Amino acid sequence: xxxxxxxxxxxxxxxKGTQAVRIAQRYHVPIISTGDILRATARSGSALGLELRxxxxxxxxxxxxxxxxxxxxxxxxxxxxxxxxLDGFPRTVGQAGALAEMLGGRPVVAVxxxxxxxxxxxRLDSRRICLKCRAVYHxxxxxGSEAETCxxxxxxxxxxxxxxxxVIRTRLQTYHRDTEPVLAYYAERGALVTIDGSPAPDAxxxxxxxxxxxxxxxxxxxxxxxxxxxxxxxRRS
Ligand code: AP5
Numbered sequence: 001x002x003x004x005x006x007x008x009x010x011x012x013x014x015x016k017g018t019q020a021v022r023i024a025q026r027y028h029v030p031i032i033s034t035g036d037i038l039r040a041t042a043r044s045g046s047a048l049g050l051e052l053r054x055x056x057x058x059x060x061x062x063x064x065x066x067x068x069x070x071x072x073x074x075x076x077x078x079x080x081x082x083x084x085x086l087d088g089f090p091r092t093v094g095q096a097g098a099l100a101e102m103l104g105g106r107p108v109v110a111v112x113x114x115x116x117x118x119x120x121x122x123r124l125d126s127r128r129i130c131l132k133c134r135a136v137y138h139x140x141x142x143x144g145s146e147a148e149t150c151x152x153x154x155x156x157x158x159x160x161x162x163x164x165x166x167v168i169r170t171r172l173q174t175y176h177r178d179t180e181p182v183l184a185y186y187a188e189r190g191a192l193v194t195i196d197g198s199p200a201p202d203a204x205x206x207x208x209x210x211x212x213x214x215x216x217x218x219x220x221x222x223x224x225x226x227x228x229x230x231x232x233x234x235r236r237s
Contacts (some may be wrong), residue, residue: 032087111195130157
């Protein structure tokens with residue numbers, strides 16, 4: 001059985017974190033969320049943490065060098081040998097090339113969730129998260145109580161520093177400029193699956209699982225070597 005290596009992509013608020021939890025349960029693989037790792041470091045209060053916090057609060061990207069080192073170290077842990085879900089990485093073509101080298105030919109499926117920008121702004125502005133169990137909520141719907149506490153942990157939900165309209169718009173611009181070229185990178189290698197992220201979460205999960213099950217044998221070739229005719233494999237579910 002080949003390893004199940006899943007890259008979850010999509011603009012801010014498209015549902016990567018929401019879907020990663022569901023997909024991980026299905027395939028029994030760990031979630032590697034670079035945003036979560038960076039936020040945990042930012043909360044530590046170290047000099048590096050303060051620097052990361054400022055970058056994330058601005059809507060920009062952390063340097064490729066730091067991100068590649070972080071992911072390389074995480075992928076070397078034993079729980080990632082049978083597969084993983086990468087949520088938030090790669091975000092630049094440089095990161096994608098570095099990942100291909102790290103994986104040394106192991107197959108990947110890159111799943112991109114598509115949602116219109118105007119819907120993303122509304123989703124992120126009303127998102128609340130639980131810092132303890134990392135559950136994600138939509139403010140005003142199915143919260144633990146009117147005071148907005150986590151239904152699982154009972155702790156107060158918070159709004160992320162970067163979930164205000166000005167920063168959300170910068171994050172979307174960053175995505176269109178720096179991360180959309182990564183979609184072309186995977187499309188050229190026949191490894192990209194495009195999913196409509198607008199339906200209800202359960203429907204999106206079903207579409208992702210259908211697509212992954214159909215493509216678990218996809219082989220990602222050596223970095224820099226696009227497969228002839230592979231772009232025809234791009235599909236929409
Ligand atoms: P990161 O944490 O990765 O944030 P992001 O990509 O902006 O994505 P989000 O976490 O905001 O959204 P999501 O797609 O997970 O959506 P969610 O499921 O929560 O990165 C943060 C920052 O870290 C970056 O800006 C950057 O600075 C830095 N960084 C991280 N990785 C990096 C890298 N590789 N290189 C450089 N810098 C990096 O859902 C959103 C809301 O919508 C929720 O309220 C949810 O309930 C709701 N929702 C979800 N699905 C649906 C649905 N189907 N219908 C209706 N509502 C839905």
